[in-house]
Structures are given as structure tokens and as C-alpha cells.
Amino acid sequence: MMKVPLMFCLAILATTVAHADNASDYTEQRQPCANFDSQRQVFFGDLHVHTRYSLDASTQGTRTTPAQAYAFAQGAKIGIQPWDEEGNAARSLQLRRPLDFAMVSDHAELIGEVQMCNTPETDGYNSWQCLLYRYIPRGAYYLFNYMATMRASHLGMCGEAGEKCRLAALQPWGEMQDAAEQAYDRSDTCAFTSFVGYEWTGMQSSSGGNLHRNVVFRNADVPRLPAGYIQTPGANLLWQALERDCLQGEGRCDALVIPHNSNLSAGYMFSGELDGGGVMTPEYAANRRRFEPLVEIMQHKGASECFYAAVAGSDELCAFEQLPKDNIAGYDSPPGRGTGFVRQVLADGLALERDLGVNPYQFGVIASTDTHLGAPGAVAEDGFPGHGGAGVPARDEIPPGLPDKLEYNPGGLAAVWAEENSRDALFAAMRRRETYATSGPRIVTRFFGGWDYPQDLCAQPEATRLAYERGVPMGGVLTPRPERAAPVFMVAASQDSGTAASPGIPLQRVQVIKGWVDERGETHQRVIDVAGDADNGASVDLKTCATRGEGHAQLCQVWRDDNFDPGQAAFYYTRVLENPSCRWSQRQCVAAGVDCADPATITEGYSGCCAETHRPVVQERAWSSPIWYTPDNGSGQAQADASAPEG
Numbered sequence: 001m002m003k004v005p006l007m008f009c010l011a012i013l014a015t016t017v018a019h020a021d022n023a024s025d026y027t028e029q030r031q032p033c034a035n036f037d038s039q040r041q042v043f044f045g046d047l048h049v050h051t052r053y054s055l056d057a058s059t060q061g062t063r064t065t066p067a068q069a070y071a072f073a074q075g076a077k078i079g080i081q082p083w084d085e086e087g088n089a090a091r092s093l094q095l096r097r098p099l100d101f102a103m104v105s106d107h108a109e110l111i112g113e114v115q116m117c118n119t120p121e122t123d124g125y126n127s128w129q130c131l132l133y134r135y136i137p138r139g140a141y142y143l144f145n146y147m148a149t150m151r152a153s154h155l156g157m158c159g160e161a162g163e164k165c166r167l168a169a170l171q172p173w174g175e176m177q178d179a180a181e182q183a184y185d186r187s188d189t190c191a192f193t194s195f196v197g198y199e200w201t202g203m204q205s206s207s208g209g210n211l212h213r214n215v216v217f218r219n220a221d222v223p224r225l226p227a228g229y230i231q232t233p234g235a236n237l238l239w240q241a242l243e244r245d246c247l248q249g250e251g252r253c254d255a256l257v258i259p260h261n262s263n264l265s266a267g268y269m270f271s272g273e274l275d276g277g278g279v280m281t282p283e284y285a286a287n288r289r290r291f292e293p294l295v296e297i298m299q300h301k302g303a304s305e306c307f308y309a310a311v312a313g314s315d316e317l318c319a320f321e322q323l324p325k326d327n328i329a330g331y332d333s334p335p336g337r338g339t340g341f342v343r344q345v346l347a348d349g350l351a352l353e354r355d356l357g358v359n360p361y362q363f364g365v366i367a368s369t370d371t372h373l374g375a376p377g378a379v380a381e382d383g384f385p386g387h388g389g390a391g392v393p394a395r396d397e398i399p400p401g402l403p404d405k406l407e408y409n410p411g412g413l414a415a416v417w418a419e420e421n422s423r424d425a426l427f428a429a430m431r432r433r434e435t436y437a438t439s440g441p442r443i444v445t446r447f448f449g450g451w452d453y454p455q456d457l458c459a460q461p462e463a464t465r466l467a468y469e470r471g472v473p474m475g476g477v478l479t480p481r482p483e484r485a486a487p488v489f490m491v492a493a494s495q496d497s498g499t500a501a502s503p504g505i506p507l508q509r510v511q512v513i514k515g516w517v518d519e520r521g522e523t524h525q526r527v528i529d530v531a532g533d534a535d536n537g538a539s540v541d542l543k544t545c546a547t548r549g550e551g552h553a554q555l556c557q558v559w560r561d562d563n564f565d566p567g568q569a570a571f572y573y574t575r576v577l578e579n580p581s582c583r584w585s586q587r588q589c590v591a592a593g594v595d596c597a598d599p600a601t602i603t604e605g606y607s608g609c610c611a612e613t614h615r616p617v618v619q620e621r622a623w624s625s626p627i628w629y630t631p632d633n634g635s636g637q638a639q640a641d642a643s644a645p646e647g
Contacts, residue, residue, distance in 0.1 A: 026424050027252040028219040033190035033420035039464045040417040040434070040473075043426065044442050045101035046073065046376035047195070047414050048214055048260060048299060048368035050389070053172045054199075055110040055144050057372040058118075059137035060388045061395030064374025066104045066176045070183035073102040073376040074192050080373050080385065081394050090398060091385060093375050096499050097442075099413075100421050102183075102376040103195035104176055105214045108228030109148040111172045112165030113155065119171075124164055127157035137395065149203040152233040162230065169225055173198075181220060190421040196222050200238050200257075202229035208329025209266030209340075211259075213238065214296070218254035218427040222246070234275040236284060239291045256430060258366065260296035262340035263304040264328040270345040270361060272352060280352065285360035294430055297342050297437045297623055298367035298412035300387045301328075305575075305623060306343040307335060315527050317575070318343075320619065321439070323407050328390070346626060347515040347523035350569040353630070354521060364433030364475040364625030365573075367412025379410045379440035380502075381618065384584040387411065401605015402588055406614055410584055412439045415622070417446070417473065433475025438622040441496035441504060447474040447574050449627040451481065453488040458556035463490070474573070475625040480632055486564040487629060491530055492556040493576040493622070505578040505620065506551020508532055512559060516570035527575075531557035538579035542616050545582035545590055566631060573626040577619055585609070586616035 026032075035041075050057045051064045061081035064072070072078045075098040079089025116122045117130035117140075124130060133140040147153050154162035176196065183194040195216050202211040213235065215226065227241035238257065246253035262269040273280055297304050301323065308318035318341075326335040337344055342365065349361030371378060372388030386392055386404030394403070415436045418429040429435060436445060446464070450471020457463050467490050472478060478487055489512065496504030509532030515525045538549030561572075582590070589609035595601045596610035608614055 025428075026422070027254065028221070028423070030186040030422060031188040033422055033425075034188040035190060036420045038419060039468065040419055040429075042444055043100035043193075043416050043418060043421050044377075044413050045099050045103075045193075045416070046368045046371075047103045047105065047197070047216060047258065047366060048199075048296065048370045049102060049104050049374065049376040050106055050199075050370070050372045051104055051374040053106040053111045053114050053176070054372065055107060055114050056141055056389050057374070058114050059133070059141040059395070060372065060393045062373055062388060066106075066179035066374075067182060069104050069374040069376060070102060070179055070194050072374065073099040074183070078375065080375070082397055093373070093378055093385065095377055096380070096502060098192070099377045101193035101195065101416075101426055103197045103214070103216060104179065105197050105199045106172070106176065107201045108198045108226035109201050109230050110144055112162075112167070112169030113144060113158070115172050116157065116165060116168040119168075122168055124157040124159075124168075129155045129157045138393070148228075148230055149201050150205045152202070152230050154230060166225060173225055177220065177222065184423070193421050193423055193426055195423065196220060198226040198228075200227070200229055200232070202233060203329065204266060204268040207266035207268060207333070208327035208331045209268035210261060210264040210328035211235070211269060212261070213292075214258045214260060215242070216256050216258065216427070216430070217246070219252060219423055221249075221251040221253040223253070236275050236287065239287050242291065254427070256293055256427070257291045258294045258296055259292060260368075261299050261301050261304055261328075261370070262295065262342065262345070263302045263323060263335065264326065265340040266327040266333065267338045267340050269340045270348065272348055280356065280360065282356045282358055285352065285356045285358045288360040289358060289362055293363055293433050294366050294435060295342060295363045296368060297365040298439055299370040300408050300411035301370060301390060302407070302409070303439070304340065304342050307337050307339060307341045317577070317619070320621070321409050324613070343513065343515060343525060344523070346571050347517065347525065350515070350517040350571065351521055351523055353569060354517065359628075359630075362628060364430075364435045365437045365623050366414035366430075366435050367437035367439065368414055369411030371411065377413065379413060381410060381440065381582065381584040382502075382587050384410045384588075399605060401592075401603070402585055402608050406585055406608045406611065410440055412437055413442065433625045434473050436474060436622055436624045439620045441578060441620045441622075443493060443496050443507070443576055443578070443620075443622040445493040445574065445576050445622050445624060446490070447624040447627065448472065448490045449476070449478055449487055449572065451478070451485040451487060453490055453558055455558050457490050457558050458492065472627060474627060477628045477630060481566055481629075486561055487572070488558060488560045489572060489627070490556070490558050491574050492554075493531075494554045495552070495578070505547065505581050506538070506553060507555055508536055508538060508551055508577045508579045508619070509534055510555050510557065511575045511577070512572055513575060514561065514570060514572050516565070516568045518568060528559070530559040531555040532577075536579070540580045540582055540617055542582070542586060543590065545587055547579060547581055549579060551579045569631060570629045571626040574624040576622040578621065580617050580619050583615055583618040585614060589616075
């Protein structure tokens with residue numbers, strides 16, 4: 001009999017035990033994944049996807065079903081509007097690489113109305129509201145949304161207390177669940193994970209500020225109907241409904257909530273107050289921290305990382321995909337520092353923790369598309385057809401020229417570090433905030449923080465294991481500080497590997513962003529380049545979109561905060577930057593032969609190519625979830641956070 005080395009046997013045993021423990025944590029029946037890694041692996045997905053059951057998508061001609069959206073995420077081709085009389089699509093979309101996970105997140109408020117107005121045998125089909133929906137869809141878009149998201153009310157055809165529309169919603173809600181079930185790979189291959197979820201869609205009426213949130217369920221055990229803004233017109237009321245209808249139920253229902261695109265919230269998404277105004281309470285802060293562990297930092301309606309103003313000392317990289325307005329209603333109100341940008345909100349959370357004993361804004365980050373074509377993960381800059389929604393409609397014809405508003409973009413991806421590609425493993429990772437966001441590319445990045453990482457950690461063969469053992473990953477809270485120690489971080493990043501037909505762009509540099517609160521309660525921010533080189537000479541030819549210059553396939557650095565003050569609460573996150581490349585709009589301007597010096601080349605629909613607001617160059621990026629430091633002021637908060645359960 002062949003002798004097997006003892007250490008090899010111990011390694012196999014350790015992996016088997018870890019896998020068995022993970023399998024015992026499943027909240028629904030499935031086979032354990034064959035591809036299991038105790039040091040975790042990255043999975044890319046999209047948690048913000050609208051199909052035919054979202055009113056804004058359907059009134060713009062989207063016919064993609066939830067099942068087709070999940071098939072698209074796995075590599076299938078779908079047709080998109082406009083459609084001819086025989087039901088043939090004029091355009092199609094297909095991903096170059098499948099996603100690992102996705103979630104259809106149709107608007108909970110109006111799925112019943114959409115079903116009613118499209119189903120002849122349904123009571124209410126011939127109501128004037130449904131006639132408006134079918135014959136003047138853009139009018140219905142504004143009326144239905146105004147009533148649902150600003151007035152928190154159903155329309156008259158829904159009957160007493162909206163009961164008819166709630167009954168009509170059972171069919172599409174059931175279809176969403178069935179589609180997710182059929183798409184979920186429960187075999188040991190674990191090729192694809194689908195989540196059941198929806199969007200809760202509210203708006204602050206006076207400012208037009210976006211209050212939208214996506215609800216993600218851990219498994220197939222979900223409420224009979226989703227709780228929308230009409231039933232729960234406040235974030236705290238949504239949490240209460242999830243507590244009542246999900247967490248306190250007899251099954252294994254579990255859920256988390258993700259606020260999204262706070263860049264359009266006019267400051268109301270993270271106001272520092274209660275939902276209806278008034279001083280935030282510790283109870284409210286704790287509930288917010290419990291239910292909302294993540295925030296969407298990027299989607300096709302702009303980036304929400306930080307505000308840029310052209311003044312001395314500003315972080316110019318904050319200008320990335322910044323929109324000209326601070327609200328989703330389109331009111332002419334420019335963005336500002338207090339609009340709801342994530343970096344400032346993270347700092348505000350530190351300040352609130354001083355008074356409340358708990359940080360309500362201690363969240364990790366993800367990105368997604370917010371596609372209204374049912375096309376999860378369609379983030380390529382080349383060939384971008386727009387995402388619908390608030391963008392340029394194409395219900396009746398393909399618009400001439402640029403297919404979307406200049407201010408919009410293809411959106412981003414959610415990245416999750418988990419042991420395997422299963423609902424439970426991904427959900428647990430989201431709960432512990434071990435996530436990051438990208439503006440589209442599949443950049444791979446890790447971020448760890450501790451007190452005694454060696455300077456050569458990047459070069460060690462078991463760097464990841466040591467980083468976990470001696471510290472915390474992105475989304476974590478540093479353990480209590482040893483005497484006279486300063487925090488040390490390991491930052492690692494790899495460029496998107498791309499495909500043979502579309503290779504990835506090399507990395508330019510990695511930055512650490514630090515925020516802190518001083519003794520007076522004032523917040524501060526600092527940006528530090530820790531790896532790579534901002535002046536590497538990389539550029540892009542705007543006439544051909546060819547890229548030039550050198551970059552990095554990989555970057556890794558151990559960085560110590562030598563300016564650390566143990567009496568100041570702080571957060572740290574990373575920003576990984578690619579070399580510059582052509583933005584989607586410039587690619588289409590080049591393809592159309594537009595030369596801004598020659599007016600004859602600026603054909604219909606392409607005037608935006610030469611607009612002052614046009615941004616021809618994009619520097620794609622990834623943002624890690626933060627790592628926090630909280631001084632142990634006797635409240636026990638720092639220790640409690642550091643030892644919190646992961647799932």
C-alpha cells in the first residue's frame with residue numbers, strides 16, 4: 001500500500017471538515033459544491049435587474065421574462081426592443097462571459113398593475129388606467145410611478161386598499177420565484193446562483209430624492225408578496241415587514257436590504273436622521289446596520305463614491321461618472337457634498353457612532369447595472385445599447401445616433417468573496433460585507449487589515465491564509481489594538497483577464513482612502529497612492545480608441561498607516577484603477593466617423609460627441625468594502641463588531 005504523507009492527510013481532513021461544516025449551514029436542500037475554497041474565491045454578479053414586470057421597463061418595450069434574464073446571465077442571447085409585428089427583435093445582446101450569480105429585482109409596487117394591464121381576463125384590464133398603459137405608455141409611466149413612489153398609493157382600478165392589484169401580483173411574483181429556482185444550479189457543479197428578490201421603490205416627494213432599495217432573500221423561502229413602498233412608505237417600515245413576514249416566520253427565510261444609487265437621493269438616503277425627520281435613535285441605527293450591510297456604489301445612473309468640485313485639493317477621480325443632478329425626478333438641483341455620496345456617508349457614520357454607540361452606516365459596497373432590458377451583467381463599453389429606464393427609450397424604433405443619454409453608462413458588477421458559489425455562501429459573504437464593486441471590468445482585488453502583517457506578506461506563498469489569521473478582510477472591523485501598534489494593510493489586485501477577442505486593460509495604480517473623525521467630531525478624508533504609478537505614460541488615442549503605454553497585470557503592497565491616531569475612529573477602503581480607455585460614447589462616435597472639427601460628419605443623434613459635457617475617456621475601477629477601526633471607549637462596540645458572526 002502506498003504511504004501518504006501525514007501532512008497531506010491532515011490537509012485533506014481539514015478541507016473535508018470545513019466543507020462539511022459549510023454544508024451543514026445550508027438553509028435549503030442542495031449538493032455541496034465541488035469547487036470549495038476555505039480561503040474564499042471571487043464571484044461576479046448583478047443584483048439589480050429589471051424585466052417585463054417593472055413598469056418603467058415594460059412601458060419602454062422590454063419583453064424579457066425573468067427566466068430569460070437568468071438565461072442571459074448564463075450566456076444566452078436575448079432580443080431587445082424595438083419589435084416588429086411578428087414579434088421579432090431588431091437588436092440582440094449576449095455576454096462574452098457568463099456571470100456567477102444574478103437577481104431579478106422588479107419593482108414591487110407595480111407588478112400587479114403591469115400584470116393586470118397585460119392580461120385580458122384580469123379584472124381591471126379595460127380600466128382607463130390600463131388603456132392609458134397600453135396606448136399611451138409614457139403617460140402611464142409618469143402617472144403610475146407618481147402614485148406609487150411619491151404618493152405611496154395604488155390607482156383606482158386596484159380597488160379597495162389595492163387588493164385587486166395585490167392579487168394580480170401573485171402571478172408575476174410566483175414567476176420570479178420559479179425562474180430563480182429553475183436557474184439555480186443545486187448540483188455540485190455550482191455553475192450559477194440565482195437569488196429571489198425585488199426592488200422597494202420610494203421617492204422623497206419635495207426633492208425627488210431616490211430612496212430605492214433592493215431586497216435580497218437568502219433562499220427560496222420568501223413572503224407571499226413583496227413589501228413595496230405603498231405598503232411600507234419608509235425604510236424602517238420595510239425592515240419591520242421583513243422582520244414580521246420573513247425573519248420571524250416558521251421557515252428559514254432571511255433577507256438583507258441594499259440601498260442603491262444614493263448619488264440621486266438629494267441627501268435623503270443617508271440624512272443622519274429618522275426616515276420622516278428627527279434625531280436618529282440608537283434603536284433605529286442598530287436596525288439600519290442590521291438590515292442594510294451593503295450599499296450600491298455604482299450603476300448605470302452614475303457612481304456614488306464621492307463628490308467632485310473643481311477646487312484646490314479635490315480628489316479629481318471623484319468626477320468619475322458624476323451626474324449633473326442630485327435627484328432621480330429630474331429636478332434642476334446640482335449634486336453636492338451632502339447629496340449622499342458614500343465616502344462622506346461613511347465618515348458621517350463614524351460621527352453618529354460617537355453619539356449613538358452604533359454606526360448606522362457601517363456598510364460594504366457592491367455595484368450592479370440597474371438594467372431595464374433584462375440584461376444582467378451587460379457592462380461592456382463597446383456596443384452599449386443603453387439600459388432603458390430613465391434613459392433613451394427604444395420602444396418603437398432604434399434612436400438615431402447615441403443610444404442613451406451622455407450622462408449614463410453601462411453600469412457595474414458586484415463581486416463577492418465566498419467559499420463556493422451557493423446562495424448560502426454568497427449571502428453570508430454579503431452579510432459580513434466581504435464584497436467589492438467594479439465599474440464593469442472583472443478586476444480581482446483583496447484588502448486585509450491587521451496589526452502585525454510582515455512587510456513581505458505579498459511575497460509569501462500563503463499570504464491569504466496569514467492575512468485571514470492575523471487580521472480581517474474587507475468589510476471587517478479591526479480587532480482591539482495592541483499597545484503602541486498602528487494598523488497595517490495588505491492590498492492586492494489583478495487586472496481583468498478579459499477574453500481573446502476583448503483582452504483586459506492593465507492596472508495603473510491602487511489607492512487607499514482613509515476617513516476619520518477628530519476629537520471635535522469633524523470628519524476628514526485622505527487619498528494615498530500605495531502601489532503602481534499615476535504617471536506611467538498610459539493614454540488612449542481618441543481617434544481610434546487604441547490604448548498605449550505600460551501598466552500592471554498585478555499589484556500587491558503592504559501599507560502601514562504611520563499617521564494613525566488611536567483615539568480617532570477611522571475607515572479605510574481601496575480604489576483600484578485601470579489605465580485610461582475610451583468610454584462607450586466615444587467608441588460610438590469613432591465608429592460613426594464623427595470629427596468635431598468637421599460639422600458635416602456630425603449626423604443626427606451624434607451632436608453629443610462634441611458637447612462640452614462629453615467625457616470621451618473612462619478610467620475603469622474597483623472599490624473595496626471598508627475596514628473600520630473603532631477606539632475601545634468602554635462601550636464594547638469595537639470588540640462586539642470584531643467578533644460578530646459571519647453568516
